[in-house]
Amino acid sequence: MRLRLDVDGEPLGAGAAVGGRVVVEAGGRARSLSVRLAFVERTESFEKVARDAGTLVVAEGDLADGAVVAFSLRLPDDALPNIATQHGRIGWELCARVDRAGPDPTVDRPIELLRSYTAPDRERWPSG
Numbered sequence: 001m002r003l004r005l006d007v008d009g010e011p012l013g014a015g016a017a018v019g020g021r022v023v024v025e026a027g028g029r030a031r032s033l034s035v036r037l038a039f040v041e042r043t044e045s046f047e048k049v050a051r052d053a054g055t056l057v058v059a060e061g062d063l064a065d066g067a068v069v070a071f072s073l074r075l076p077d078d079a080l081p082n083i084a085t086q087h088g089r090i091g092w093e094l095c096a097r098v099d100r101a102g103p104d105p106t107v108d109r110p111i112e113l114l115r116s117y118t119a120p121d122r123e124r125w126p127s128g
Contacts, residue, residue: 001063002026003096005035005109013114014079019072022096027063031099034058037073037111038095039080043088050090051076063098081113 007020018037035058039051053076058069075092082091092111097104 001028001030001098001100001105003098003105003107005094005096005107007094007109007111010112011114012075012111014075015077017072017074018092018094018111019070020094022058022069022071024063024065024067024069027065027067029100030059030061030063032057032060033063033069034097034099035071035073036095036097037075038093039091040093040108041088041090046088053079053092075111075113079113081115082110 002025004023004025005020006023007018009019012018022033022035034055036055037053038049039053041048041050054073056071056073058071059067073094079092082089084091089110092113094109094111095106097106
């Protein structure tokens, strides 16, 4: 089984809907297909979901070759931007997962977010 995740409208801002499609490039027997949106810390040897924004079951039953399944999940209003270095990455990503007997096929895809900056509230910070 082989999947691909396509996302519409990147880069996205905090609070935006993350919409797109799971494309089943090679299908097969399945119980369900789900898509998760999460803030993930990732290095070569480590992966941790730091914040889960939601999981949506988008299909149930066997998946046909070439099937295209739409999804939409929402980024939190306070979604932090992504950061990547040569040693790892922390950021928002989608994970499509097929639940089936045996190992569950998955595909991960980073989400590109707008970089933004908000100046500190001057009333909270006393001046020198």
